[in-house]
Amino acid sequence: MRVSFFATCIVDLFFPEVGMSAVEILERQGCEVDFPPGQTCCGQPAFNCGHTAEARTLALNYLNTFRDSEYIVMPSGSCAAMVRTHYRELFADEPELKKLAEDVAARTYEFSEFLVKVLNVRDVGASFPVKAAFHSSCHLTRELKVVQEPIQLLRKVAGLELKELDRQDLCCGFGGTFAVRSPQVSANMGDDKLDDAARQDAEVLVAADMACLMHLGGRNRRRAGGMKLMHLAEVLNRREGP
């Protein structure tokens, strides 16, 4: 199976090891992974601020880059939701591009969703003896409706004890430019999320979106917290004995 990997700008620039983990897992599952070099960003930051013309420019680049891909997989629920639910709005008045957008969107998957729904895998052979909580990021949950997939994968990680957050429904506070426009509110939201995980006695807070984790990790570091923040792909790529 041929898979085109969309790294997303955040993983590309800040967290390349997360991308490598995801690729290694996909390859181990027998996928032939390529990285179309034309890719940059899905355009979500501009779109979420209301700058649709700018978002359209970046969306076009995505569509051109991946138009011939069989499957497009990315380690982010938020970027996948941008492509899947919002691209068609950007090309609402351009029938040909709209069709292309819908066509490419149908081949676009978030990483855990692809593993479970397309590859039909639950156990990727990971082992990681740790107490972990999963933060179900907003767009992954509410726009892509990917709720059970990450949990199913985490349950198969040998030695991993999965803890449930009291308020898994609450946003972590990242929210794109929200994090910079309302930084104090955003940080307090992050604190509530980190405190929730700590309350569950979790050592690691896992998510399927690096943007949430960059915010939570940065906040955790600033307040010298003990929580470890990890992307789902990093957890699934662990092979540690107890």
Place this chain on the structure above:
Amino acid sequence: MSFSERAAKAIKKPNLIRATKSAVQSFYWNRLAAYAELGEPEVADLKQRARAAREQAIGNLDAYLEQFATMLRSRGAQIYFTKTGAEAAQKVVDITRATGGRRIVKSKSMATEELHLNDALEAAGLHVRETDLGEYIIQLAGDPPAHIVGPAIGKDRYEIAALFAKEEGQPVDHDPQVLLQFARRKLRQEFLTADVGITGCNFAVAETGTIFLVTNEGNANLVTSQPRIQIVVVGMEKLVPTFADVEPLLALLPRACTGQAISSYVGMISGPRLPEEQDGPEELHVVVVDNGRSAIRQTEFEEALLCIRCGSCLNVCPVYRQVGGAAYGDTYSGPIGTVLTPLLRGLDQWSELPHVACSLCGACHDACPMSIHLDDLLLKLRQKTDREHLVSTGERWVFKLWTWAWATPGRYRLAARIARWLQLPFSRDGWIGWAPPPVKGWTDYRDLPVVQAETFRDRWAKRRLERGGRNAG
């Protein structure tokens, strides 16, 4: 003052934030429990029917308003249609004066809050008293409602006791039962001596000309039974086509609000009292309020008019619980306030709100019993601020430049190289602890990881080269 400034002020009051979080958390759990009791299929059916009824009404509002007015007039009520908030408030003042009224009791109504009706009545020299306990408390404090359903949720018993003591001119104990009895005694006097009662309206039935009033305290029952004159202030969007349409709406409203299967009191008013009746208003006046609603109809924002003011979106909003209602700066707070305030008061004056009061998490849409796409509406408001140039020139240029740089992989790589160079003076151990604007907002509260020396694409290229080399070898 901006949202950010008001939010910062609220965050400095830990008691307020603690009380707000605790209140919305229980509203939230209670709603989930109430929905679970009904079961998912029934909730889905109720939501679908309720929304269909509201859509039908909003789609044919003029005809339904006319039918509603005709029915009520046929039973002796008087109906007035008003355009602006000031006009509506003036109409209430005029009715009160024309009927010789001086003392007014009110039951809870967000529409009257929106009109700043109490200010207008007081300016006209009239005595007006809010009778919902939460509204009474905030009236004494001079605050706007902190929450659509619980106007005083940010105040604890000590603050309430202090407000009551000030009103009484002597100390009042902070025991909740004592506070309750104090309010009951004071407000009972108001009910018995008032000549005008003002209510809002939860649902207005076109088919039968019925005004629905929903409360737990029973204060609306006192407002509609004791005073000589009753004035109903109803937002023009409150219409439903038929009496039967209220069934799913009334099943959802209290469950979505407080998790109750039904509120303690539901009143259905169809006219002034008849000659043989002992109580109820001799005159019934209904003031229909537009105040910006017409301008929302038949636009991309029309869906906002489906709102039934249950407060569910506030209860799940991750921003609201951190800042409380006052931060939103107007009558409506939380997600619905972030949408409605700019629409009702003007986006040019309120262009900041949709950008700063929302992380686009979408919890509000999930929680809304009318399934209003509040997050989409927020996004559309942001798009409108872009179209109408209501965002700063600086921001527009940042996004233009960013898009230009990231539109091609070559420029993107160059931008990454520049970023690595720019971050040099600020980075330590792979993290940035302080950076100038526009990154300052980030680094004021959190550390920022540096742009890696070797990005994913660099590593990919290297990997391919190695593998290629191996293969070749």
Place this chain on the structure above:
Amino acid sequence: MPVDLVPGFVAAWERVGGTAHVVSGLPEARRAIHSIVTQAALDTAVAWDSPVLAALDLPALFRWYRTPGAPDGPESFKSACAQAGVGITTAALGTADTGSLLLPFGGTRPRSVLILPPVWIAVVPAQRLVAGRAELFAHMGALAKSGRPPTEMGLATGPSRTGDIEGILLQGIHGPGVAHAIIVEAVDVSSQNQV
């Protein structure tokens, strides 16, 4: 049918803080009211004019007992309601799903009897209980659409309550803090279908 509805109503009514009494007939209903007012030392009452209540011979239980049809007091009926210890009504309908009682107000059925006294007693023939929303809305809709609908109908579910002080549930903020429902299984007055 009422066999299933009575326990449903009782459970729902008590869940919202009301007290329910299921009695077999009118004499038992009278005894229940007597016991309620004696225990709470209530000696004044206002009540609806209703065949069901008239059959109970309630005036004898109180120091004074006013109905709108007996205008024999010095003051208006409304002020009698403001002074009375207990307000007694019937109900046109009760729902087993939420424990709600439908009160069609009118000349013989004033609003103030429900809302002014601190204690409310509703005497409800068991035949008037229905399962839930569907039947309730059919009934209310028919009333609302009739040529002369009640100027006000009310649904009351338990006592008056508020959560406005720190979310603590408190009863009796404006209306009755105590709400008794007396469900009468057999009512043999001729006009039992009248409210």
